[in-house]
Amino acid sequence: MDALGDPVRRRLVELLADGSRPAGELAAAVSAEFGISQPAASRHLRVLREAGLLTAEADGARRLYAVRPEALDEVQAWVGGVRRFWDQRLDALGTEVARGRRERGGADPATAG
Amino acid sequence: MDALGDPVRRRLVELLADGSRPAGELAAAVSAEFGISQPAASRHLRVLREAGLLTAEADGARRLYAVRPEALDEVQAWVGGVRRFWDQRLDALGTEVARGRRERGGADPATAG
DNA sequence: GGCGTCGTTAACCCTTGCGTTATATAACCC
DNA sequence: GGGTTATATAACGCAAGGGTTAACGACGCC
Numbered sequence: 001m002d003a004l005g006d007p008v009r010r011r012l013v014e015l016l017a018d019g020s021r022p023a024g025e026l027a028a029a030v031s032a033e034f035g036i037s038q039p040a041a042s043r044h045l046r047v048l049r050e051a052g053l054l055t056a057e058a059d060g061a062r063r064l065y066a067v068r069p070e071a072l073d074e075v076q077a078w079v080g081g082v083r084r085f086w087d088q089r090l091d092a093l094g095t096e097v098a099r100g101r102r103e104r105g106g107a108d109p110a111t112a113g
Numbered sequence: 114m115d116a117l118g119d120p121v122r123r124r125l126v127e128l129l130a131d132g133s134r135p136a137g138e139l140a141a142a143v144s145a146e147f148g149i150s151q152p153a154a155s156r157h158l159r160v161l162r163e164a165g166l167l168t169a170e171a172d173g174a175r176r177l178y179a180v181r182p183e184a185l186d187e188v189q190a191w192v193g194g195v196r197r198f199w200d201q202r203l204d205a206l207g208t209e210v211a212r213g214r215r216e217r218g219g220a221d222p223a224t225a226g
Numbered sequence: 227g228g229c230g231t232c233g234t235t236a237a238c239c240c241t242t243g244c245g246t247t248a249t250a251t252a253a254c255c256c
Numbered sequence: 257g258g259g260t261t262a263t264a265t266a267a268c269g270c271a272a273g274g275g276t277t278a279a280c281g282a283c284g285c286c
Contacts, residue, residue: 003120005118005272010191015203017195023233040275042234047273061232061283069199072192077188082130119244153245155264174253174262178286 001075003051008034009044013053013067020066022059114188116164121147122157122199126180133179134174 004010008030015026045065048054052070057064058112117123121143128134129143140154154179158178161167166184 001123002118002120004147005115007115008274010114013195018198019284020281024231027233027255028205036274038232040208042276046234049167058283063233067195067199069196072196072199076189076192076196081184082126083182083185085131086180121244137261140263149244151262152247152264154243159264171253176263178240 001078003048003053004075005086006044006047007108008036008041009048009053012041012044012048012065016054016067018055020064022062022064024062026065114191115187116166119157120162121149122161122166123156125154125161125178127156129167129178133156133170133177135177136169137173137175141176162170 004013004052005061011033012029013028015021023042024038025040026045029035030041030044031038045056047054049065049073052068053066055068057066104105117126124143124146125139128139136158137151137156139158140151143149143154143157144151158167158169162169162178164184165181167178168181172177
């Protein structure tokens, strides 16, 4: 998840959302969008690879990159873990979404809106 | 999402998973776990706040922090957007998980194993 | 085998970001 | 009001990360 803290890297993952692509294609895309060089893109791919977000498969002279779904699972699981609480809170239907209310007695935008 | 690229900040969000907490409590926790000072923790909270991940509500001399669920929605939506493709791929049950196959004609470890 | 292409690695610079200590602001309490 | 607690900001140093250019390794083609 640390690896996804960079917008270029997030973009690279996005570009791989609909299937694998050769490194060159990815590099061309982010180079154009972010104005960075091809080696820079390569390094981002490397970081993503080492973080387990992507896999690289040799295809002749090219390298096909692809998303590793399990990694996305982990991310989603993490977010889900945090969100779960809020979901059941909302499930309890505004019983008291903002706990500060009780102390301040103020209306909460989350429940009001 | 950039804000979640830091382990301390992720931890802070985790600590807020089960409800809001005062800054001091959060600071104490991450200070202990990561060996950082209170001001450092405060800055992380600030980053998370400015990123829209957290909200801060004054409670007397304290400041109650809480997760902003909408922000988590965005994260999950992003991941979901990337994952969706993979989900339907897996739904098609190994019809051809590794698209590289067709170009190379070689057996893919993912499908073979 | 020589050449062009694809991609990664190396070496280096500069900015960003995180950490620290010291200090400011604000609320509570007596 | 003075002191204490709670939290944020300021000023600053340092390490890390990301960018660049140059060079290297690997494959494909003729």
